[in-house]
Amino acid sequence: METVALDLDRVLFDTNGYIAEVRRRMEAAGLNPEEMFRRASVGKRKDLSTLYSIVSRLADADSIFVEPMDGFVRKEVKEVVETLAKRFNLVVISVGDGLQHRKIATLPVGKLVLVEKDEEKVRMAELIRPAVFVDDKKSVVEEMRSRGLRAYQAVWFLDEKHRKGCLEDALHSPEDLLVVLDGLDR
Numbered sequence: 001m002e003t004v005a006l007d008l009d010r011v012l013f014d015t016n017g018y019i020a021e022v023r024r025r026m027e028a029a030g031l032n033p034e035e036m037f038r039r040a041s042v043g044k045r046k047d048l049s050t051l052y053s054i055v056s057r058l059a060d061a062d063s064i065f066v067e068p069m070d071g072f073v074r075k076e077v078k079e080v081v082e083t084l085a086k087r088f089n090l091v092v093i094s095v096g097d098g099l100q101h102r103k104i105a106t107l108p109v110g111k112l113v114l115v116e117k118d119e120e121k122v123r124m125a126e127l128i129r130p131a132v133f134v135d136d137k138k139s140v141v142e143e144m145r146s147r148g149l150r151a152y153q154a155v156w157f158l159d160e161k162h163r164k165g166c167l168e169d170a171l172h173s174p175e176d177l178l179v180v181l182d183g184l185d186r
């Protein structure tokens with residue numbers, strides 16, 4: 001079975017929608033979201049676990065970050081991933097930490113590989129050599145392509161600004177990925 005490698009945030013998971021909801025939940029718990037995000041980014045990369053541990057000292061962090069989380073894996077994405085899982089070995093390569101598992105708990109993904117930065121993600125993809133790699137970041141896709149990998153930019157979860165500057169052959173809906181993969185078989 002061939003491998004298809006996918007990024008997690010803003011490809012499988014509506015990260016922008018999730019962050020907006022986390023901010024709302026922080027406010028509802030009497031916390032100042034700006035302050036929480038600022039504290040979490042001091043001296044280190046901003047990751048969800050750092051934010052989680054800061055919030056956990058002040059409020060019930062699970063009710064802010066984890067419950068519920070499923071709604072951010074959109075129906076269209078779930079359907080496409082379920083279709084792909086029948087034909088491909090699905091590997092998710094994501095920058096992040098243990099909380100990433102929770103984000104895609106409802107998806108039939110074979111493996112989740114966690115890396116610390118984009119460069120590592122590219123190196124990991126080079127090792128795996130998937131039939132196709134999908135990421136929402138243009139720079140990552142371009143780097144993969146420069147190394148001879150077949151990579152596509154997914155823009156379905158991006159905001160207007162990032163969508164405007166996207167690659168010409170970007171995938172605008174999860175179904176577009178099925179079209180790309182069908183093309184490979186012929």
Ligand SMILES: [Mg+2]
Pocket residue numbers: 007008009010011135136137
């Ligand atoms: Mg991403």
